[in-house]
Amino acid sequence: MQLDRRRFCTLLSLVPLMALSRWSIAEPREVAMETLYITKPDGGVPNSPLPVLIYHHVIAPEAVDNADYLEHLFTTNGWPPQWRYGVYPFTHFHSNTPEALGVFAGSAKLQLGGEKGNIIQVNVGDVLLLPAGVGHKQVSADENFMMVGAYPPNVTADLCHDDVAKLAIRTKAVAKVPLPETDPVTGHSEGSMLLWRQASDNSKK
Incomplete structure (x- = not known):
């Protein structure tokens, strides 16, 4: 199934990617962003009323070390990186935190x-911002x-499998996860965070 692009949007404003790497400073650049809404549960995966955010071309062309660049960016924007790895080849999600990949x-x-x-x-330079509860796995x-994986401060992500018997309790856990204070890519409390706040408010009406 292909990506649903009905919620596609491009951020034409300059996004200040001011993270300092060891070798270069990222200049403000245009960053394209897609939104993907996955609101309905699938099996034992609760998913979320908040959209998945997919940023493209986040890494500056002059960056010497891509992983280092992303880690500095996430750290500067309040999302401490915790690992470098791929994605598990089975469906899983986190019920206690959003995740930046x-x-x-x-x-x-x-x-x-x-x-x-x-x-x-996904390709080099893409960043996925997954709300808590959204299932993900590597197909190929x-x-x-x-990838570099990062989470909000003082969070250790749980690892939840696709288990229908636990859907109700995990859906309740996901609903209690607080929204992050900043965006891992832009570092702002505005922009994509507004999309999450608006979606969260709409889900409570």
């Missing part, structure tokens, strides 16, 4: 939302594929 090498196809979910391709990848 930055591709620093290779490319892969990921399935979002559960076993019946959307399959998208080239041998170089690697």
